[in-house]
Amino acid sequence: MSRIRKGSRVWSGAERLAAASRVLVAQDGDYFTVAPRELFARPAPVEVELGAGRGDFIIARAAAVPERNFLAVELAGTIAQLMAIRAGRAGLDNLRVVRMDARPLVNLMLPEASVAAYHIYFPDPWPKERHFKHRLFTPAFAIGLSRTLAPGAPLFVATDVAAYAAAIFATLGAAGFVRAASAAPGAALTGFAMKFRAQGRAVHAGTFHAAGAAR
Numbered sequence: 001m002s003r004i005r006k007g008s009r010v011w012s013g014a015e016r017l018a019a020a021s022r023v024l025v026a027q028d029g030d031y032f033t034v035a036p037r038e039l040f041a042r043p044a045p046v047e048v049e050l051g052a053g054r055g056d057f058i059i060a061r062a063a064a065v066p067e068r069n070f071l072a073v074e075l076a077g078t079i080a081q082l083m084a085i086r087a088g089r090a091g092l093d094n095l096r097v098v099r100m101d102a103r104p105l106v107n108l109m110l111p112e113a114s115v116a117a118y119h120i121y122f123p124d125p126w127p128k129e130r131h132f133k134h135r136l137f138t139p140a141f142a143i144g145l146s147r148t149l150a151p152g153a154p155l156f157v158a159t160d161v162a163a164y165a166a167a168i169f170a171t172l173g174a175a176g177f178v179r180a181a182s183a184a185p186g187a188a189l190t191g192f193a194m195k196f197r198a199q200g201r202a203v204h205a206g207t208f209h210a211a212g213a214a215r
């Protein structure tokens with residue numbers, strides 16, 4: 001009940017709703033496909049953050065890299081609304097926010113080779129073994145990531161949970177991804193990253209490319 005009250009507090013006020021409407025992808029149609037390039041007025045390579053939370057990283061990156069477009073994906077309704085308000089206030093034409101589950105988006109809805117980079121930072125670890133089925137990273141999801149990345153495009157991932165990092169890296173390896181030496185740009189910059197760094201927690205991050213792709 002208190003979550004519902006908090007949600008209705010977030011999603012109110014003319015300025016907040018106007019800010020969010022500048023970036024929020026309308027969901028009144030029947031979406032079976034999402035063509036990232038069609039979401040933006042200007043064609044440019046599109047980077048996608050999955051589970052973007054409050055948007056700390058993607059808002060800063062969209063401001064820092066104006067020559068690219070950015071799509072922020074978040075499942076939780078109130079968090080997506082909060083991010084949309086923050087992103088809309090930032091006045092960025094190259095950032096869009098969509099509230100949806102990343103799994104059908106990656107597995108089914110995005111076209112092949114349509115994504116210039118994936119950022120996946122601190123995905124929920126679901127630490128109990130009986131809950132592993134809820135994790136984002138599965139063999140099917142890794143194949144979906146590979147299918148939708150443009151040739152040579154990177155996948156950036158970070159988690160604070162060592163065992164989940166090992167599972168993610170193994171799943172990506174089995175799907176044909178190869179780890180690169182470069183750092184993941186958001187591993188120290190997302191809301192959770194900053195919280196974990198302040199707590200002195202280790203972060204396990206990697207950059208991956210689909211095997212055979214040009215680096």
Ligand SMILES: C[S@@+](CC[C@H](N)C(=O)[O-])C[C@H]1O[C@@H](n2cnc3c(N)ncnc32)[C@H](O)[C@@H]1O
Nearest residue numbers: 051052053074075076101102121122190191192
């Ligand atoms: C631990 S938080 C990390 C948020 C942000 N990436 C950061 O590092 O600050 C995980 C986020 O992923 C979102 N999430 C979980 N499952 C998701 C899914 N299937 N699709 C999209 N977002 C998801 C959660 O709602 C939450 O906001």
